[in-house]
Amino acid sequence: MNVSILLGVTILIVGLLVLWVATSYTIRGVVRISKSTGMSETSLGFLLIAFTTSVPELAITIVSSGTGAVGLAVGNLLGSNIANIGLVVGLPFLMLAILNQGKKVNNRGIRDAEMKNLYLGLFVASMIPVVLVLWVFSIKVLGAILVVSYFVVSYRLIRGRESGDSSDADSDLPKSKVIRDSVMIGLGLVGVIGSSYYIVDSAVGLANLFNVSELFIGSVIIAIGTSLPELSITLSAVLRKHRGLAIGNAIGSGFTNLTLIFGILLLISPTEIMAGRFIMPIIFTILLNIFLWIFLASKKLNAIGSGFLVLLYALFLVSNFTLGF
Numbered sequence: 001m002n003v004s005i006l007l008g009v010t011i012l013i014v015g016l017l018v019l020w021v022a023t024s025y026t027i028r029g030v031v032r033i034s035k036s037t038g039m040s041e042t043s044l045g046f047l048l049i050a051f052t053t054s055v056p057e058l059a060i061t062i063v064s065s066g067t068g069a070v071g072l073a074v075g076n077l078l079g080s081n082i083a084n085i086g087l088v089v090g091l092p093f094l095m096l097a098i099l100n101q102g103k104k105v106n107n108r109g110i111r112d113a114e115m116k117n118l119y120l121g122l123f124v125a126s127m128i129p130v131v132l133v134l135w136v137f138s139i140k141v142l143g144a145i146l147v148v149s150y151f152v153v154s155y156r157l158i159r160g161r162e163s164g165d166s167s168d169a170d171s172d173l174p175k176s177k178v179i180r181d182s183v184m185i186g187l188g189l190v191g192v193i194g195s196s197y198y199i200v201d202s203a204v205g206l207a208n209l210f211n212v213s214e215l216f217i218g219s220v221i222i223a224i225g226t227s228l229p230e231l232s233i234t235l236s237a238v239l240r241k242h243r244g245l246a247i248g249n250a251i252g253s254g255f256t257n258l259t260l261i262f263g264i265l266l267l268i269s270p271t272e273i274m275a276g277r278f279i280m281p282i283i284f285t286i287l288l289n290i291f292l293w294i295f296l297a298s299k300k301l302n303a304i305g306s307g308f309l310v311l312l313y314a315l316f317l318v319s320n321f322t323l324g325f
Contacts, residue, residue, distance in 0.1 A: 008206045015199040016225035019056050022191025023229040027052050029184035032177070041237075042114045043157055045248025046121070046255075049233060053249065054080075054256040055189060056226040059196035061265045069204055070269050071277065072217060077262050078281035079223030081125065081254040085288040086313025088230045089250045090306045092238040097303035099239075117157045118247065119293060121255040124149055126289035128258045129282040133275045143266025150259035199225070220320050227253075247296070254289070284316045 030052045031044075057080050064073035128146065135142050203217045230253050237246035266273065275282070288309065295305040 008202045011202040015195045018195040022188045026188030029181040032181045042244035042248040045245040046252030049249045050252025053229045083227040084254040090309030092235040093301040093306035122293045125258045139266045143263040146259045146263030
């Protein structure tokens with residue numbers, strides 16, 4: 001028993017480390033190539049960085065669904081969205097507020113048109129858990145609607161960017177660098193998918209050994225692990241005053257998880273998903289999305305606002321730890 005637990009924990013930790021490193025390599029390649037588009041930092045964070053950092057969730061979703069661990073996949077998606085707001089947004093902006101000695105931290109540098117799309121993304125992400133609870137039709141239909149919603153909002157954001165952004169594009173990017181970065185992305189994705197398989201396998205094994213629900217493992221442990229890339233990017237972006245990139249990455253990651261990836265899960269899931277099993281993550285998902293919208297609408301994330309997001313996430317962890325065991 002002890003050997004099995006030690007082996008399971010070791011595989012889980014190694015898998016998460018490989019996942020983090022592989023995702024980081026993928027992100028670097030995407031960022032370098034995307035610079036040639038002249039896209040704003042907010043749009044870059046919401047679309048390209050958010051999608052790339054959501055690749056672990058996508059891989060885990062596909063693997064979990066294939067192995068029948070649908071509860072693990074749903075818990076991971078909801079838990080990742082909660083971590084993206086409570087931890088990825090809350091912690092860096094709380095640190096920034098402390099470093100600024102209480103000065104207000106606003107969303108300066110984010111265009112009004114981009115803010116409207118961020119609000120739309122938050123609204124959609126907030127409504128999806130509610131719709132999941134009330135939905136009485138085929139989950140395949142809901143899955144298709146979510147996937148379409150992802151592309152509609154993404155198109156709005158791309159279309160809404162100002163034409164002047166293209167002036168920053170690097171049209172003379174050497175072909176050798178493009179090839180190098182493309183290879184980096186490919187290798188990173190291979191590492192992400194491979195490590196995701198071992199993470200799911202070890203997580204299910206540990207859940208069985210400790211008689212802990214897959215929902216707890218997915219919504220807490222794996223969710224935090226797969227949110228590490230978003231946290232590192234957001235923390236670095238906030239401290240370097242690239243707040244548009246930070247906000248776009250955090251909101252975009254949550255939006256991608258709950259539309260594109262959750263939609264794919266509903267489309268490929270071999271079993272029906274019972275929303276009643278996920279009431280606690282659903283409640284915290286709605287609360288955190290709403291409060292983040294309020295703080296963004298007030299054009300500031302000060303120590304109180306960001307600290308409140310971190311507190312909500314801490315409450316989520318406590319409630320999951322209590323219910324999980």
